Amino acid sequence: MKNYLIAAAAGFVLVAGIGAAVAEDVIVIAPEQQTVIREYVHKQKLASVSLLGVELNVGSPLPDTVELHTIDVPDVKYKYVVVQDRTVLVDPDTRRIVQVID
Template identity: 45%
Template sequence: MTLKRNILLAGAVLLASSGLAQAEMVATAVNDLNVRAGPGPQYPAVGLATRGSTAVLDGCIEGSRWCRVDVNGMRGWVYADYLQMEYAGNQVIVEQHRAEIGVPVVTYESTASVVPADPQPAPGDELIGPVGAVDAITPPETVRTYIETNPAQTVRLGGDVVVGAEVPGDVTFQTIPDYEYRYARINDRPVLVDPGTRRIVYVYE
């Protein structure tokens, strides 16, 4: 009986040791970002990971910027440009250091028919720039009214449309009368942009 118990204890220690060997990869959301049901903007959002949220990173798809994470009780896909991890004593963006960090490669197989919105950004399309810190704003209702009565042509960009993301230099903004911020429609979502930094300061749902 004692021998059997010792064998069981030894097995428990072995399992615990193997668990320690497979340490979780922990990343942090650099800004608010959508967690999606699949690796692409055409998939529905399952929730929002707020800036600073801790995410357990399963891995990323090879040749893609989409990574699978567990964050705030949600399991889904996010853009690697919006995740950071500690590497060599510094916080680095996951997408820029995947090889050095040793991010595992994962695959995705769709189990449901998801019809992308028309049209979706293609893999080679220009991406929304890196996310940076911006001051949160609450635009007046008159701005929404102006946007609704003066619709801009939508611009297609790769990546999630989130506050703090930098809009590429070739995207033109629409001036709003008597208002410091500019307006653009990115991937069918109206956004307000700081013309000085070209960063998104507000996203209309």
């Protein structure tokens, strides 16, 4: 019985650790920041690009051919691009999509 409890506890710790690691990858942009970003992008009037074969999902990488633009909004370290009329926030280091703002 003692071995079963130790194994169960070890499994729980492993699962909790995996959950914490996944939680670190989730980026949360506050609704207020989304509004400011949306207004900023609207004022820039950046042309929308079309990317065939690229899904706009969080974590998906964008090709190197896509030009990323700086967001002049406090506390936002990401860059953006407008794809199919949707604002896409991108981590400039990995070029992975962080959030899609409609």
